Amino acid sequence: MEKYIDVIKNAYSGYWNYLKHELISINHWDNYFYGLIIISLVVWILEIFFPWRKNQAVFRKDFWLDTFYMFFNFFLLNLIVLIALSNTAEAIFNDILNIVGLSMSSFQLVDSNHVPQWLGLFIFFLVNDFVQWNIHRLLHRVPFLWNFHKVHHSVKEMGFAAHLRYHWMEPVVYNSLRYIPLAIIGGFNAQDVAIVHFFNIAIGHLNHANLGWNYGVFKYIFNNPKMHIWHHAKQLPKHAKYGINYGLTLSIWDYLFKTSHVPYDGRDIELGFDGDEDFPKDFINQELYPLNKKHSR
Template sequence: MESVVYSIWLAGLGLLFVALERIWPRRPIPVFRKGIWSDLFYIVFNSKYLGILTAYASAHVVKVFHLDFLRIAVLAEAGFWTQFWVLLFVFDFLQWCVHNLLHRVGWLWEFHKPHHSIVDLDWIGNWRFHWVEVVVYGALLYFPFGLFGFSGEAMFWNGVVSTLVGHFAHANLRWRIGPLKYVINSPEMHIWHHNHPDCGPVNRNFGITFSLWDWLFGTAWTPPADPDRLGFEGIESYPDQLPGQWAMPFVALWRRASGNLKG
């Protein structure tokens, strides 16, 4: 039932941001831009199937291997609002840490590259993730949080809020949010997470829901203007459709392994 309700929220938020991007666009990006059909598949697959499946699989592991004794009873018995705020902040900080790893560990970066292959950043780009990356997030986040005994309601609303802010941060919107940028992720910050190396420093603005982690740990970067280009070195030859984006990380790792063996 919760997956159905989340799908309704997802559809509603999608329609909202389609409208907002038409009214206040940062750049003139057509609705049916290049790669849109692949991204529509990503949003259905990663939200409706893979993400939910990973979360349920993590909870199932706890039951099958009788790991309930590891649960932290204090949080399991806490009220909704306590669970919600703890989950929102702690989960987001751990996402920030994992996001750092995706950029700094070579083989993880190959699987994160499809997300950074977006050259026309908009709300739906929030879902362009390789399935291996979704599994990595699940293993490092969903499984441990299954041990905390958070209620389904708290996890559901955490998902809704994270989706809302994720859509907002990726949206093609010319919005600036003033002092709130020090707390909440936003288009003015996140576009500089996707900038091409030719436009400025990379590995900045890792925030998912909250930007405050970047300000606290020195990875925030907010120039007054937008970058001229998005992507990474070699993006010109990177696949712009889903089959190639799914295959490319494995090809890159095979080439790297073959080179090491020859060396």
């Protein structure tokens, strides 16, 4: 038990020191704090100059709520619980493997140190996105998880910052379920992960932005605003009651597994979900919403 207490203490102190370093150090390209700010400003400027919904305000509905979510989920949540929880779970899992004479290296199928960097990054990106696509489907299909995911789908006007409006339990679910698949292709350093992460953040921001882009022929590979708007549609097609267009960065999974649906230009469709008029409008009550047992799909 003392070992796990030390893991938790080190996680808090380590992440706090990391966060301070990110805030005061701007001389390295993989700075997550300023990287998020730069990506957000670029996409916001694109929204302002090339708006898809021209009557949507620059400071759209819930702009500041989503901006708070963006920084809370990207940084403060890690400080409050996520890093400590993740490190502790990893330590427990590795100890269980050691008891039976195994380690995570026993399951490793790909070692990025033994393949070209571009190939290692591509494999990491592809596996990560496919795992997250499947987890996203679970968030829609499992009533318990859907109650957490409702926070993200409570967005009524799309904009770049809506990308990171989600309940704090979502990264717990994502990180728990993708730990083993990503460990199987381990060996990546922090800068490798940063390249993939920044790319995913940029595409995610663009998907939620007030932009009428579909990337031409690349729409069959990358998720895009004209496709993702339908994922947030309040009225779902009868053949897909749990949802459509689950892609995060890539759209290819939806086309391969027949979950894509872009029937027409969805610029002005209503967003949300059935009963969202009674969903809390503020951060605290949105976070507490899933704890109310009466809420079910």
